[in-house]
Every structure is written in C-alpha cells, then in structure tokens.
Amino acid sequence: MTIITIQSSYSPSRIQVIKNTNSVIKHANFDQFPSWVSLKTTTTSSVKLEHKQGQVENLHLVSLSKHGKLNEAFEFFQEMDKAGVSISPYTYQCLFEACRELKSLSHGRVLHDRMRMAFENPSVTLQNCVLLMYCECGSLVDADKLFDEMPELNAVSRVTMISVYAGKGLLGKAVGLFSRMLESGDKPTSSVYTTLLKSLVNPSVLGIGRQIHGHVIRAGLCNNASIETGILNMYVKCGWLKGAKLVFDQMAVKKPVASTGLMVGYTQAGRARDALKLFVDLLTEGVEWDSFVFSVVLKACASLEALNLGEQIHACVAKLGLESEVSVGTPLVDFYIKCSSFESACRAFQNISEPNDVSWSAIISGYCQMSQFEEAIKTFKSLRSKNAAVLNSFTYTSIFQACSVLADCNIGSQVHADAIKRSLIGSQYGESALITMYSKCGCLDDANEVFESMDNPDIVAWTSFISGHAYYGNASEALRLFENMVSCGMKPNSVTFIAVLTACSHAGLVTQGKHYLDMMLQNYNVAPTIDHYDCMIDIYSRAGLLDEALEFMKNMPFQPDAMSWKCFLSGCWTHKNLELGEIAGEELRKLDPADTAGYVLPFNLYTRAGKWEEAAEMMKLMNERMLKKELSCSWIREKGKIHRFIVGDKHHPQTQEIYEKLKEFDDFMEGDVFQCSMTERREQLLDHSERLAIAFGLISATGNARAPIKVFKNLRACPDCHEFAKHVSLVTEREIVIRDSRRFHHFKEGQCSCNDYW
C-alpha cells in the first residue's frame, strides 16, 4: 500500500508528520472494504454466509466500529442474535476501541455486560481492552472495579491502571501498584516508567522521583532516550535543576528534546541566562535544531528583554526558513512585544503562515500592552465573527483587560456572556480580570457576583476585589475584605498591600494606613517597597499632613522617587501650600522631566497666589521641553455610542440643548463663579467637559430615566464640577457617577461617596 504522500507542503514538526501518517493508514484500510460489508440485507438474507460461523457479520461489525458507527453496530446485534451468530473476541476488541475513541461510556457498559454473558473466562487481553475503555471514558470507578475482579492480570493491565492513576494525580495508588508490580516479579515496561515520571510534577514528590530513577538504573534502562528525558523533565518539574543538569551531562547523545526540557526549567526558574548559555553550548556542539528549541530561547530573550540577542536568533530562524512556522513565529511575536518593539511584533505576526489560537492571543495581548485596546477589541470581534475557533480563554482574558481600561462595561458584559457560553473563562486569570473589569466600570455588584462564584479565589482575585472597593472609595469594605481574606488563610502579597494602602488613602485613614504599612513585614512577611512608601506619602499629603509627609520621606529607607514627590506635590496643591509645592515641583522636574504634573501643578499654585511671572516661567519651561498638558476630556455612553466632550466643546449635534440644560443650573453657578479669581477660568468653568457630559446625560434620558448617569473623565475631578454634580444630584434626584483618572465618585442626594475627600 502506498502511503504518506500526504502534505506536499513543508511540515517540519515531527509530531505532526507522525499523526498524519497514522490517520492516513487507518483511512486507507477501511475505505478499501468492499461495499457488500455494509449491506445488512445481503448478509442476513444470505444463507450461505451464515454457515461461515458469522465471519461476515463479525467483519461488518469491525467495519462499523472502525468508522465509529456504534449505534448501527448495536442495532446489528439483534440481527446477529436472530441468526444465532456470536460476536468474536476480536470484534469485541474493536468495538471497545470504538467506545474509547468516541468516549462513549454508555455504549461501553452495555457492551461489557454483553461480553460477560458471552464469555465465562474472557482472555486477559480482552479484559484489558475493557479496562482501557473505562479509563479513557473517564470512569475510574468502573476501571477500579474491573481491575479488582480480574482473575488474571498481566503487565498491560497494571500499566493501564498505573497510567490512569498517574494521569489523575492519584500518585499513591500509582506508586503502590508499581511496587506490587516489582514484587510480583513483572518487569515494568519502559512505558510504565515514562507515565510514572510524567505524573511527578511538583517539588513535594521529588523523593519518589529519585526512587524511581534508582529503579530505572537498576533495570538498566538508563540508555533509553525517552526514559532518560523523562527523568530529566521530572527533575525540572520537581524543581531540582541540579539533578536535571546531572542527567543531561550524562546523556550520551544530546537531543534537542532533552535540551529543551532543561532550558524550560531554567527559564521557569527565572534563570534565563543559564538557558541561553545552554543554547550557545548546543550551537557550538552542532546539535540539530527544532522549532521547540527556538520557542524556549525566544522566551528566555523575552524575559530578559534582550532585544539584540533575540534579533540575532530571529536572523537564525529566518535563515532556516522557520519564520512562517507558528511554533517559532508565535514566540517571536511575544518576544518583540516584551521588548516593546511593536512594529517588529506586527511584522513577525504577519509572517506566520497559519496563525493559530496561541498566535492570535499573543498579538491581541500585544495590542493591550501597546495600549491599543480598541484594536484588541476590533481584532477580537472580527475573529469572533469569522473564525471563533481560534479564540481561547487567554484571548478572553485580554479582552476583559481591554474593557476594564476602556471602562466599557457594555462590550465587557457581552464578551463575558459569550465566554460563559463557550466555557472560555480562564480559571483565576479570567475571573480576576473580570472582577477588575466590573470594578473599573463601576459595577461592583457584578464584580461581587464573579468573586462569589469562585470556589477558591486566589490572592489575585482577592486583591482585584479589594482594589475595586478602594477604587470606589469603600475603604471600610476594602479593609473588611482584607481581614476576611487573612482569616481565610490567604497570604497577602505586595500588590495586596498597595490596594489596602490605596483604600486608606482614598478615605483619609492615616492611622490605619500607617498601621498596615508597619504590619507588612512584621505580620505578613512582605517587604515594603518604595511603592508602598509612596502610598503612605500620598496618605499623609492628601490628608494635609504635609510636614509629616516630608518627615516620613526623609526617614524612609529609600530615596524619594518621582512618584514620592508627585504625591507630595499633589497634596501641596490640594492644601494650597505654595512654599512646599515649589520644592516638590523642582524635585519632580529633576527626577522625571517629562511628567507634566511637575509644571502644571506649580503653575496652578502660582496663578492662585497671583504670581504671574513664576507661572509664566512654568509654561515656558514646558514649552521648551516640548511637553503638552493633557487636555481635559469627559465621555458618556448612550445607547452603546460614546459621546466625548472637551472644554467648551461645541461639536456635538445636540450642543444647543446641552447648553440650555446647563443654563437651568445658572443660579447655582453664580455662587460658584464668584469663588474664582481668574476671568479666564471663570468662563471655562461654565463649560467644563464633565458638565457637558452630565448635561448630555440629563437630556438624553432614554428608557430608564432613573438610571445613574455615568461620566468618565481622563483627569482628576475638578472641585467646582464636583460641587456642581452634587447639586445636580440633589435637584434632579438623579444619581451621578463620575469616574476620574483615579477613582469613582458616586453622587446621590447632594452627597458624594468620596465625602469630598479625593
């Protein structure tokens, strides 16, 4: 039979070739069956054939089972019963095999019952087929029962059970059976070793792994390449890299498979340099290449952000013509993204001839890392409509992230529903991303629902939810959650404390903030970093305790960084302290000349004090350094469409109505305006972007006129508009939610959830 003229196109992956070969052979065999085998009528009506002890019937059953037509086969049993023809053991084997392939436990059980009736003492081989069927159909209970009942066991039966135990993580049972096998004198086959080794996947079972290694040596199987590699990988997974290296060094022939395993070990342990060193060794030794090696090496380069080295490897890949391979192209995309070379990443992606789900998830998460969230969502949508099969839980997680940054709950919840339908919410990753998404959209109830639905929320999920409350200004709820989490036995990490300190900061809880900062190391063994100290500076500064903040900065175990001064400066602005603000501004400009806050806030401080010259100096400095103040912008979603407004915006088609609506609040504005010292500012106040957005929200009250008006703003809420929103919420009895660049403000009956503290 001529086979394997498959795939004229180049296919360098070994596994793919083998898989294809198998399927071709199988197909060829059974497509060549003569047509009469599938003709029920012929066989049953033919008296002649019946005399051949049912050979034809059995052959027919074999054919049906090879084609997975189990129902038809089962129907045919009746015909056979009628004709008094019995099913041969070989036919049973084929039928069990079909049940396995189709994972049909129900067919398997019926068949097993039938087999028991037919044979008093079925052969071990046949019993093993049933055993394997139960294992592969996922019924360990049935398999266990049969295994106990079997009067005779051979190596295959034991191997089958060992591998199913090992695969299910029932290590004790697997190892127990292995020992009994040794005791019984049965020599474990090499596949027993490889399966057992594969199931040893964490440091707690290193001891068992070493013992098995010992048995391998005694059994003289050390030169078996797959067992050798299995041992190496076992040591990698059990975290014993030294052992893995020893095994590697003793290998007679260094195959790329083993090297890949060791390199993966190094990369996962954060030892990317060692992985690359090994790669260079292989290079000089002239070891053959395969795409797996490249993917690991590229990952190592990505983690080191070693752009130059990675580019050299890229050149190597290109020379070998592997650029278009998914297995190399995909890690290449990720490598460029991690190095922030976005253009190269896009080019690398375009070079992949057949991108798969991993490739797509890499590029979509890349868009997120490039802050091209709209592009990420656009790509997702187009894939969703054209080729939904390439979407996986990784991609959904990235989209949730994109929606949280865009605060787009509309798309977000739809994608969430879609992910539920397709069971593609990554456990932990996806769920935490959803909690963040709903929190950032101001839907804490939905975030809560996701959180509550988790069986075992991990530290990231807890942290997401705590930050959600912090973001919303629910300090007490955030702290209650934290304590609750601790009592559940969860260990907070460094990010958790950022969330806790942020909560304190947003609510002005100075003493509590200091308490948590002090407790970090003492009680929770988490070393505070400069970020945590910056949070504390923020807490002091916001609370107006500027001297304390300064003192704290002097005594903290880190040099103040740009963020330290920025927090302090922002406190100086809030609490109108020009003197300290000048110092802070100078320090901030020194440490981060590109941060506009270092110019804008001092400028505001100067103008408020009437120091025009100094203020002008700030503007001049900014212009010289080619910096631009970010324009204040607010937006609101109406029927899924986003309406954006900037100061004094008159581009909106309903501009006239919007300004008329604003006039209704003139009385209130009068008092407001008198507080301002600058004419220019006074005029701008009337058409600040958030006011325009609120007014638009009021006039376009569709459907549910009682639904809160949700406004988003790119900068921090302006105090005057904050007052305005409080007033509007009182006189219109509409709830208003403003999400500024830092947090949520929830206005209700003339009050804001932030208690005027932000």
Added chain:
DNA sequence: CTAGGGTTAG
C-alpha cells in the same frame, strides 16, 4: 519526552 499566549497597583 520537548513550546509559544492571559490575572492584581498608582
């Protein structure tokens, strides 16, 4: 026997 993509912060 070996790989590549995703979560929490200001």
